[in-house]
Every structure is written in C-alpha cells, then in structure tokens.
Amino acid sequence: MFFKSKKLLGLDIGSTSIKIAELDLSRGRATLQSFIMAPMPQMALGTGEIVDLTSVGSILQKVFREIKSKRTSVSVGMWGTSVLVKRISVPRVEKKLIMEQLKFEAEQHIPFDINNVTLGYHPLPFTSSADTMDLLLIASQNEVMRQYMQVVESAGQKCQIIDVSGFALANIFELNYGKIPNEVVAVFNIGAQITNFVAIQNGEIIFCRDVPVGSATYNSELSKNFGLTYQEAESLKLSSAKGQEVPEGVSQTIAQVNDQIIEEIRNSIDFLSVTNQGLKLSKAWFTGGGSLAPGLLDKMSQSFEIRTEILNPFRRVSIGRKMNMSYLQQVAPFVSISMGLGLRQVSDS
Numbered sequence: 001m002f003f004k005s006k007k008l009l010g011l012d013i014g015s016t017s018i019k020i021a022e023l024d025l026s027r028g029r030a031t032l033q034s035f036i037m038a039p040m041p042q043m044a045l046g047t048g049e050i051v052d053l054t055s056v057g058s059i060l061q062k063v064f065r066e067i068k069s070k071r072t073s074v075s076v077g078m079w080g081t082s083v084l085v086k087r088i089s090v091p092r093v094e095k096k097l098i099m100e101q102l103k104f105e106a107e108q109h110i111p112f113d114i115n116n117v118t119l120g121y122h123p124l125p126f127t128s129s130a131d132t133m134d135l136l137l138i139a140s141q142n143e144v145m146r147q148y149m150q151v152v153e154s155a156g157q158k159c160q161i162i163d164v165s166g167f168a169l170a171n172i173f174e175l176n177y178g179k180i181p182n183e184v185v186a187v188f189n190i191g192a193q194i195t196n197f198v199a200i201q202n203g204e205i206i207f208c209r210d211v212p213v214g215s216a217t218y219n220s221e222l223s224k225n226f227g228l229t230y231q232e233a234e235s236l237k238l239s240s241a242k243g244q245e246v247p248e249g250v251s252q253t254i255a256q257v258n259d260q261i262i263e264e265i266r267n268s269i270d271f272l273s274v275t276n277q278g279l280k281l282s283k284a285w286f287t288g289g290g291s292l293a294p295g296l297l298d299k300m301s302q303s304f305e306i307r308t309e310i311l312n313p314f315r316r317v318s319i320g321r322k323m324n325m326s327y328l329q330q331v332a333p334f335v336s337i338s339m340g341l342g343l344r345q346v347s348d349s
C-alpha cells in the first residue's frame, strides 16, 4: 500500500525572490535537504499580494522542477498588508467556542470587510483579567489567499498550509536557539519591502508585525539622488556593501536610509512596549537580505541599546548530502522564512 507523502515544501514568496526549502524532521532533528532561490521580476508582487499571477506561476513552475522533490504540497507564508495580526482581549469562553466569539468580535478590530477575510488566532501565554482571554487575532485577506493557491496550483503543487511568515520566523528561531527563559527576545527579517518582526517570551510568540520598511528604500533613495534606474541603484548598494569604492554621497544616502529604517523599527518596538505594560526586549536577532546593508546592524545595536546578533538558521540543523556548504553560507540571510515554513507538517493546522 502506498501512502502519500505528508511532507511539505516551505515556500516564501518575496518581492525580490522566491525561496523554497525542503526539510526532513526526525526525532526532533531537522535536516535541510534542498534550498532554491529564484529572482522575481520587479513589480510582480506588491506588499504581500500578487500583482502578476502569470509571471509568478511560471517562476514557481521552474523552481519546483529544479528542486526535484517528490513532495506535491507546500506550506506558504502570508505577509505584509495581506495579513493582519493583532492582540485582542475577548470574553473567556470554552476553546471550541473561541472561533464563534472571534467572528463576533473581529469586526471592531480589523480595517478590512469581515466577509473578505479568513480569521484565525494564536493563544497568548498571559491574560489581563480572569474574565477575558488575550490572543493574537489573525485576519488573512481571502483574495490574496486565493492568489497564492492559484499560482501554486498553476505550477502543479497544492497549497496545504497558509501560515503567517512572522510565525515561520519564530519557528526557525526556536528550532535553532530553543526557548529562551525569562527574557523577551525579538527576531527581525529585513526584506526588500517589509521587515517581519516577532517577539517571543519564554518560547511563546507574543507579538507579530510586518513593519513597512526594507532594503528597497536604499534603491529608491539612490535612484532619486543620483538619477539611476532601480537596477543601477541595486548594483551600487551591493558594491557599497562589499566595501568597494562608490561615488561621493552614496554612503551618506545609505546612512540616511539606515536612520529611516531604524526609526520605523524603533516605532514598532515602542508599540510592542506600550501594548504590553512597558515590556522591554533584551536581545534581537536579525536576518533577511536587508540586514546586509552597510552599517545597518551596527547602527541598530547602538541605537536600541540591546544585544544584537545575526541569526544562524543552520545552528541546530543538519545539512543534507546534496547541499553545497559555500552556497549555504551565501544564502544564509535569505533562508529563514522558507525553512520555518518547511518545518510545518500536513497534520498541523
């Protein structure tokens, strides 16, 4: 008798590239078997929603062929404006009635039409009063979920799980660093359009937000200040990150964008603190292509006065025999979300 494989591919559709990770899990140990990254055409994606379904579908078809996996289903991450995660307090009810209660409460908490979203929740480990429950309300836009399913199906795979990208980030963090006791830590994945920010207390997610800031801002500012195309600005940014010589003024523009990004992230950290009784972060881990921008992380650790570290997504992950180690070192800043998604199993909901 044959059983269909229950293993999934982790799929992270980002605005500059698509990433796919294939992991095996056995006795609590994860092994990364494959990872593929493919560039996305500019403007194919908005801040989460898919603008050009045909292009994204054909890129997916190519990467699924290239990864040569026997798996036929994916776990995909939603991010940006297509999903909202918000802490709310609702009257305490039995677990089986929580969804009903949420439908009733959600309207006042979310800016979208309630009929156009799918609701979910993530329980929080604390509560503000005995009569209420605190939880993270998750509202995903149906239209964007349909787009994700459509492109994945057009490439011959099934969308088995649609997760929140920030939760996948917390998953890969916990796998590599475990539960950090008695501290509140943060993980930031700085992308091109968005920075996924998740805060974790004693191993539990307590906050998750996509900050609308990322590495594309360097490109737009460099384009504006030096009359360059987006691609030219990208090359200039990468040259500067490699320490190569760049025209006068480029470093100043990059430093100004560093300050803008830091300011946006600071606002979100302040929001976390204000909505959680003045809670303080003790440490932050960073990943994502945007974290490679020249001077950004150094400035960040000075400005926030918290310990910072670069996230090592392979810290407690075995590496499959097919993988090339120097390629893995190169792609380490880009793999986290797809790996976190790849840890999900069909039996998960």
Ligand SMILES: Nc1ncnc2c1ncn2[C@@H]1O[C@H](COP(=O)(O)OP(=O)(O)OP(=O)(O)O)[C@@H](O)[C@H]1O
Binding pocket: 013, 014, 015, 016, 017, 190, 191, 192, 193, 194, 195, 214, 215, 216, 234, 237, 238, 241, 288, 289, 290, 291, 292, 293, 294, 333, 334
């Ligand atoms: N070596 C580098 N130095 C500086 N920036 C880099 C480097 N490599 C990549 N980047 C930048 O990182 C960004 C891509 O990172 P990433 O793949 O994490 O984003 P994404 O997932 O496509 O974006 P988003 O999730 O916001 O849609 C690009 O803006 C790119 O310019």
Ligand SMILES: [Mg+2]
Binding pocket: 013, 014, 015, 191, 192, 337
């Ligand atoms: Mg991304």
